[in-house]
Amino acid sequence: MAEFDPKDFVEKQVEAIKKVVGGERALIAVSGGVDSTTSAVLTHRAMGKNLLCVILDDAFMREGETERVAHLLSQPPLNLPMKVLNVQERFLREMKGLRDAEEKRKKFRETFYRVLSETAEQEGCRFLVQGTIQADIIETKGGVKTQHNVLSQIGISTTELYGFQLIEPVVSLYKGEVRTVARYLGIPTELSERQPFPGPALSVRVVGEIKPDKLETLKKATAIAEEKFAKHSPSQYFAAIIDNLEKPSNHFVAHIQEAATRFLNVPKRNLSVKVFEDKATGVEGGERRYGEIAAITAQTPEGSVHQVPINDLVTLQTKLITENPKFTRILYTIKETSEKQPYVISLRAIQTSDFLTAEVSHIPWTTLSETAEKILENCPKVSSVYYDVTPKPPATIEME
Numbered sequence: 001m002a003e004f005d006p007k008d009f010v011e012k013q014v015e016a017i018k019k020v021v022g023g024e025r026a027l028i029a030v031s032g033g034v035d036s037t038t039s040a041v042l043t044h045r046a047m048g049k050n051l052l053c054v055i056l057d058d059a060f061m062r063e064g065e066t067e068r069v070a071h072l073l074s075q076p077p078l079n080l081p082m083k084v085l086n087v088q089e090r091f092l093r094e095m096k097g098l099r100d101a102e103e104k105r106k107k108f109r110e111t112f113y114r115v116l117s118e119t120a121e122q123e124g125c126r127f128l129v130q131g132t133i134q135a136d137i138i139e140t141k142g143g144v145k146t147q148h149n150v151l152s153q154i155g156i157s158t159t160e161l162y163g164f165q166l167i168e169p170v171v172s173l174y175k176g177e178v179r180t181v182a183r184y185l186g187i188p189t190e191l192s193e194r195q196p197f198p199g200p201a202l203s204v205r206v207v208g209e210i211k212p213d214k215l216e217t218l219k220k221a222t223a224i225a226e227e228k229f230a231k232h233s234p235s236q237y238f239a240a241i242i243d244n245l246e247k248p249s250n251h252f253v254a255h256i257q258e259a260a261t262r263f264l265n266v267p268k269r270n271l272s273v274k275v276f277e278d279k280a281t282g283v284e285g286g287e288r289r290y291g292e293i294a295a296i297t298a299q300t301p302e303g304s305v306h307q308v309p310i311n312d313l314v315t316l317q318t319k320l321i322t323e324n325p326k327f328t329r330i331l332y333t334i335k336e337t338s339e340k341q342p343y344v345i346s347l348r349a350i351q352t353s354d355f356l357t358a359e360v361s362h363i364p365w366t367t368l369s370e371t372a373e374k375i376l377e378n379c380p381k382v383s384s385v386y387y388d389v390t391p392k393p394p395a396t397i398e399m400e
Contacts, residue, residue, distance in 0.1 A: 028129035057088060292326050297336070
């Protein structure tokens with residue numbers, strides 16, 4: 001198999017875009033992620049000032065991210081023509097009250113493209129450029145989850161629905177190849193090596209209903225998790241937030257408690273299990289399934305958290321989910337407060353080459369403890385911080 005040549009790829013794509021667009025205008029929504037940024041820079045080579053780049057400030061970006069990304073993209077060396085659209089209230093209104101992960105993804109997609117359709121009409125753009133990659137298509141077609149940017153591949157006509165024709169310059173590539181193209185195009189390292197961030201942004205890391213205080217809590221926890229985990233260089237790392245509501249104890253809880261007690265060799269009184277009301281997305285045989293989320297707390301005789309090696313926790317997770325296939329996530333407690341608060345935080349760090357499968361990163365316990373402590377100090381509505389010890393499969397990388 002011939003080695004991937006970014007120069008050849010860029011030259012061919014630039015010519016193909018010129019041929020399709022001619023002298024007309026095009027629009028692209030950029031998030032600062034490597035896929036959309038690479039698509040924007042590549043298309044800008046072909047179209048120049050006829051390309052308009054917009055950032056949708058949709059309430060789900062990280063703290064200060066909209067301003068930072070707009071600055072990076074509009075300044076040298078990229079000099080992209082930028083516009084920021086403040087649509088926070090619209091997105092929050094549209095997604096209010098939704099709890100189901102797939103419903104939220106679909107509502108995000110619908111709102112996202114309605115905004116872009118209106119903008120394209122106002123700006124006289126007949127084409128929409130977007131950074132769809134191969135992994136997005138594989139997951140959507142396989143039924144794992146609806147990627148918001150996969151449309152024509154599943155029979156959605158953007159011309160009929162939204163009035164624009166799609167251009168997808170990097171649709172044949174995987175993430176590693178996109179990064180290679182980004183480096184070739186001279187995109188700053190802060191963007192070319194940026195860890196993946198989902199199209200629907202933090203909305204897929206708010207498990208269950210999206211509420212303003214819940215979203216703000218997640219933004220604080222996200223900033224802390226990214227700051228603390230960065231030095232270990234996982235492929236992707238983030239925080240998710242879950243309502244601190246649990247299902248009544250049942251035989252599944254008892255079974256998990258018994259199995260975990262034996263595996264970890266701790267007295268039964270020192271280990272507890274909770275199953276949350278909300279579910280998380282999992283993947284089995286390439287298809288999506290929703291499953292229960294179990295959180296395990298194990299304590300030493302002195303009452304502190306039993307710091308089990310991550311390898312052992314992953315092995316325990318495999319055993320538990322194999323025996324209890326209704327579950328798609330196993331979380332393990334890092335730190336908790338004595339008083340119950342409305343939310344809990346789950347920390348996630350994974351290693352992957354293609355994002356179709358992923359292993360749990362072996363983040364040192366010192367880092368896990370420091371991160372959890374800082375989150376509990378800065379997020380008063382959080383009572384527990386967990387580490388997600390579930391690979392992909394059986395879990396998806398994102399919670400939803």
